[in-house]
Amino acid sequence: MHQKWLQTTEVEVGTVNSKLSFYIETIEVNRLSALAFFAAGEKQYKGQRFFWQNREKTFTLVGLGHAYVIENNANNNRFDLVEEEWKELTKNIVKEESEPQPILFGGFTFDPENDKKDVWGDFPQSFFAVATFQLVIRNDNAYVSIHLVTDKEDSLEEFEALRQERDHLIHAAQVREVKMYEKPAMANYLELYKEDYLNSINEVTSLIKQNKAEKVVIARALEMAFSDTLTSPQVLSHVINEQPESYLFGLERDDLLFFGASPERLVKVEDGNAFSSCVAGSIKRGKTAEEDKMLGQSLLNDAKNLGEHRYVVEMIAETFAKNCLDYKVPKNPKLLKIRDIQHLYTPVEGKLTPDATILQLVKHLHPTPALGGVPRKEALAVIRRYESMNRGLYAAPLGWIDAEGNGEFAVAIRSAAQINNKAFLYAGGGIVADSEPTSEYEETLVKFRPMLRALGGQLNE
Numbered sequence: 001m002h003q004k005w006l007q008t009t010e011v012e013v014g015t016v017n018s019k020l021s022f023y024i025e026t027i028e029v030n031r032l033s034a035l036a037f038f039a040a041g042e043k044q045y046k047g048q049r050f051f052w053q054n055r056e057k058t059f060t061l062v063g064l065g066h067a068y069v070i071e072n073n074a075n076n077n078r079f080d081l082v083e084e085e086w087k088e089l090t091k092n093i094v095k096e097e098s099e100p101q102p103i104l105f106g107g108f109t110f111d112p113e114n115d116k117k118d119v120w121g122d123f124p125q126s127f128f129a130v131a132t133f134q135l136v137i138r139n140d141n142a143y144v145s146i147h148l149v150t151d152k153e154d155s156l157e158e159f160e161a162l163r164q165e166r167d168h169l170i171h172a173a174q175v176r177e178v179k180m181y182e183k184p185a186m187a188n189y190l191e192l193y194k195e196d197y198l199n200s201i202n203e204v205t206s207l208i209k210q211n212k213a214e215k216v217v218i219a220r221a222l223e224m225a226f227s228d229t230l231t232s233p234q235v236l237s238h239v240i241n242e243q244p245e246s247y248l249f250g251l252e253r254d255d256l257l258f259f260g261a262s263p264e265r266l267v268k269v270e271d272g273n274a275f276s277s278c279v280a281g282s283i284k285r286g287k288t289a290e291e292d293k294m295l296g297q298s299l300l301n302d303a304k305n306l307g308e309h310r311y312v313v314e315m316i317a318e319t320f321a322k323n324c325l326d327y328k329v330p331k332n333p334k335l336l337k338i339r340d341i342q343h344l345y346t347p348v349e350g351k352l353t354p355d356a357t358i359l360q361l362v363k364h365l366h367p368t369p370a371l372g373g374v375p376r377k378e379a380l381a382v383i384r385r386y387e388s389m390n391r392g393l394y395a396a397p398l399g400w401i402d403a404e405g406n407g408e409f410a411v412a413i414r415s416a417a418q419i420n421n422k423a424f425l426y427a428g429g430g431i432v433a434d435s436e437p438t439s440e441y442e443e444t445l446v447k448f449r450p451m452l453r454a455l456g457g458q459l460n461e
């Protein structure tokens with residue numbers, strides 16, 4: 001264990017309205033398994049943990065316990081409120097060279113105007129936390145930070161207790177055998193509102209033909225039941241092992257675990273540069289290399305899928321045009337191949353204007369036509385009317401920001417919400433004028449596969 005530092009900053013946080021001190025101490029540790037660190041918090045911090053890994057596997061983040069929570073149920077200004085509170089909380093933090101910063105992790109729900117409870121209960125429309133114990137693995141270095149946000153004058157004793165707790169957690173994560181978790185034992189699964197879903201595709205295509213909207217993404221849910229209660233490390237272990245080419249995430253709040261493996265970046269900001277990705281248009285993987293290539297080629301030339309894709313590129317490019325000094329969009333999509341599916345993919349990048357921030361980009365980008373539709377407002381109204389569920393965090397922005405303005409949000413698809421011995425899996429697809437119910441239905445079956453497999457289920461296809 002190497003460097004140590006302790007920092008006190010006095011801040012006044014708007015909603016709390018009291019003077020808070022933010023104490024931080026970061027140490028470098030020998031490399032450890034991020035999942036083992038997550039699992040070390042099973043007793044004490046269950047319900048207050050998160051896990052995140054980027055697609056490139058160059059950045060892994062684990063949080064145990066809540067040092068500070070930023071949440072709200074606002075609608076239009078929820079992004080601004082989170083941004084303001086985070087700025088206030090971190091405004092006096094002094095950056096230490098090469099050390100990880102305190103990170104705020106969480107997500108914004110897909111649609112604050114959907115009032116169905118479903119599995120989401122009272123889940124807030126914005127839910128973010130700074131962890132009490134934050135593990136960051138960047139390239140080959142691992143750091144553990146303690147965060148304490150308090151209004152108490154004298155916190156030395158409390159901080160000392162946290163140091164001991166940190167050392168226990170690190171020890172547990174380092175000495176524990178790398179555990180092989182069993183696959184959950186699925187008792188049953190149910191395709192929820194399957195008929196309603198199939199009908200809705202017909203209804204939505206006819207709305208589109210009447211020019212009420214151009215594209216609308218319609219999703220559905222699958223309910224799985226298990227004979228035993230699942231644990232978050234168990235679920236995450238299978239997601240991590242089986243989907244290495246995606247963003248991997250897990251977010252606990254009380255009894256709920258929201259998790260998944262998404263191929264889709266909403267936005268990343270690094271040193272004033274912004275990156276987004278247009279991912280829309282899908283086809284399955286082939287059984288052989290030849291078939292796979294053939295399917296990929298037909299996707300690249302398919303008018304319906306190119307149509308679905310083009311709406312996304314146009315909208316993301318427009319948003320970059322407004323927020324960037326300059327930006328680049330390739331002319332034609334490429335293929336993004338992941339384990340179960342191939343997509344049309346167009347990366348977008350740009351140099352942000354001085355006043356553009358990652359949360360402002362999230363606010364303007366969400367939902368892109370990859371998960372909402374065109375025009376946005378009409379599409380959201382159609383989704384609210386035809387989907388028999390609340391998406392919660394499915395298809396929503398999930399990710400992190402630091403105090404320097406850097407961060408990354410994925411679009412939380414290929415995801416599921418688990419509570420006790422039930423899990424709800426989500427999948428959808430972009431509906432355009434020439435969509436057909438059966439092929440859209442089949443596309444959702446392919447999109448369910450990653451989480452279904454991680455949870456020990458199999459579809460009878």
Ligand SMILES: C=C(O[C@@H]1C=C(C(=O)O)C=C[C@H]1O)C(=O)O
Nearest residue numbers: 279281282370413427428429430
């Ligand atoms: C809606 C989902 O995925 C989105 C829809 C796609 C499509 O319709 O082709 C492709 C990728 C995603 O933008 C999902 O995975 O649930």
Ligand SMILES: [Mg+2]
Nearest residue numbers: 281282429430
């Ligand atoms: Mg599609």
